[in-house]
Amino acid sequence: MFGVLPPGVRISESFSEFQEQTLLQPSPIPCWPSTLGSLAAGVIRAQGARSKVLVTSQGAGRITLELLRGCTSLEVVHVSPGLADMAQLLSSGQLAWEQPLEGRITEQREFRLTQEERGEGALLGAKNNSVEWIRAQLDDYSASNNLFQVVVADIRSSNSGDMIRKLGDLLDTGGCLILGSIDDVDDQSSSPKHSGGVLSRYFDRVPCVNNEASYPHIYKETRNKHQFAISYFSVWRKKTDQTKALCAASEAGDDVRDAVEYYENDKILNSYDLFHFGEGLLSVKNFPLRMAEVCLEACDKYKARLELALDAGAGPGRTAMELCTKFKQVCAYDYSHGFVENMLSKARTAGLTNLEGRQGDSHAQAEMYPGRKFDLIFGCNLIDRLHTPALWVQQSKEMLSDSGLLVISSPYTWKPEHTEPDLWLGGRVEEEQPLFTQDGLEKLLGPELVLLEAKKVPFVIPDSDGTFQYTYSNCTIFGRSK
Numbered sequence: 001m002f003g004v005l006p007p008g009v010r011i012s013e014s015f016s017e018f019q020e021q022t023l024l025q026p027s028p029i030p031c032w033p034s035t036l037g038s039l040a041a042g043v044i045r046a047q048g049a050r051s052k053v054l055v056t057s058q059g060a061g062r063i064t065l066e067l068l069r070g071c072t073s074l075e076v077v078h079v080s081p082g083l084a085d086m087a088q089l090l091s092s093g094q095l096a097w098e099q100p101l102e103g104r105i106t107e108q109r110e111f112r113l114t115q116e117e118r119g120e121g122a123l124l125g126a127k128n129n130s131v132e133w134i135r136a137q138l139d140d141y142s143a144s145n146n147l148f149q150v151v152v153a154d155i156r157s158s159n160s161g162d163m164i165r166k167l168g169d170l171l172d173t174g175g176c177l178i179l180g181s182i183d184d185v186d187d188q189s190s191s192p193k194h195s196g197g198v199l200s201r202y203f204d205r206v207p208c209v210n211n212e213a214s215y216p217h218i219y220k221e222t223r224n225k226h227q228f229a230i231s232y233f234s235v236w237r238k239k240t241d242q243t244k245a246l247c248a249a250s251e252a253g254d255d256v257r258d259a260v261e262y263y264e265n266d267k268i269l270n271s272y273d274l275f276h277f278g279e280g281l282l283s284v285k286n287f288p289l290r291m292a293e294v295c296l297e298a299c300d301k302y303k304a305r306l307e308l309a310l311d312a313g314a315g316p317g318r319t320a321m322e323l324c325t326k327f328k329q330v331c332a333y334d335y336s337h338g339f340v341e342n343m344l345s346k347a348r349t350a351g352l353t354n355l356e357g358r359q360g361d362s363h364a365q366a367e368m369y370p371g372r373k374f375d376l377i378f379g380c381n382l383i384d385r386l387h388t389p390a391l392w393v394q395q396s397k398e399m400l401s402d403s404g405l406l407v408i409s410s411p412y413t414w415k416p417e418h419t420e421p422d423l424w425l426g427g428r429v430e431e432e433q434p435l436f437t438q439d440g441l442e443k444l445l446g447p448e449l450v451l452l453e454a455k456k457v458p459f460v461i462p463d464s465d466g467t468f469q470y471t472y473s474n475c476t477i478f479g480r481s482k
């Protein structure tokens, strides 16, 4: 989901090639903004005449770069809040930026134009192209009655009907809309918020190569967290009998919009339950289930007893319930009463008699279980939500049995709103050296506990805007040094 991303993330999405292996099916293409730009350039070239083109996205400017590379005689206005210093790229031939890795740790990245593209005005005057870069949301852009022959839009919202109306109003009658949309434009939803109904009402579909093709794509927010989406490519021509403003025409659908928003809220409420008790997504296995397997495999491998386990910050409790199949007794708690109720009700339905669930705060874990020693303590996607994570880590270390394992898994998405930066266990630069969280944990737990194993376990969460988070939880398994 775009929105509050550091600028480097948007620039990486636009100007880096994603080449890593993932478990995702369909597997992502290397760079969607570049692909959309090349596809759009092909459509515009086929039109021949000099064109006034509006490009709009949340991205860094790559779509327009590909238009300038692939076309001549364009007058482009590019509107995006996430624009890189594109004027600098076109004049110097290179762009440098910082990609976030973990917390405040970043890495330097660079993009270069080819030798031929670097000459003064090579992509502009020499090709009869011009471009105006506007760092703004489209809503804040005033076209001052300027109409465009072509609009190229990369829309990352599942209900893009309003946006498409707005773009339609910026197009000349008969103008061409080149769309990358995560709304499936072939879905003829009656909702005025969905693209399908709006497009078929105000536009004619233009047949073209790659029309109807879908493109899975991904970008990195940190080294563990990614955003994945599938965009549809399609081309449309504004109907010539369309003289009224499209935005004004939307008002009749307001009552339907309320129902859609209600549904969205309902979806958010159910998402955690689905994450724990639903199927995996995009071919990535159900994560809480996979984590239970990882814990049980580790107990077997490192000879931990299977008497008593603790799931800290258990959420709706799927992992705790799976641990019940092998452990004699499992304790699980969460700060949220709602999650705990959900867990206890599911456990009753499943006939589990060895799960002890309760509400509780990880910072006071020792007080909740006085005198008890655990053969497994599992804290998953928890440490970067705690105000003082070291407090929970220290208590957990004290609460392990002799052969016990402490399994801490997290994407290390450190944020000041959850944890003061001074209290992050990593993701910081100390004495000019990056301190990654895995190393911070080793320092905190040693010498009594040592890192036996670390592995990245992926999970997929659907966002309400139709995109997906693809994240690695870095699972660290600690045990006593022999």
Ligand SMILES: C[S@@+](CC[C@H](N)C(=O)[O-])C[C@H]1O[C@@H](n2cnc3c(N)ncnc32)[C@H](O)[C@@H]1O
Binding pocket: 288, 312, 313, 314, 315, 316, 333, 334, 335, 336, 339, 360, 361, 362, 363, 379, 380, 381, 382, 385, 386
């Ligand atoms: C990202 S969820 C992870 C849930 C589950 N462990 C999983 O991996 O799916 C973080 C969980 O930590 C819980 N949590 C946050 N702060 C907590 C605290 N101080 N004590 C206990 N649980 C807490 C939240 O209620 C939430 O269920």
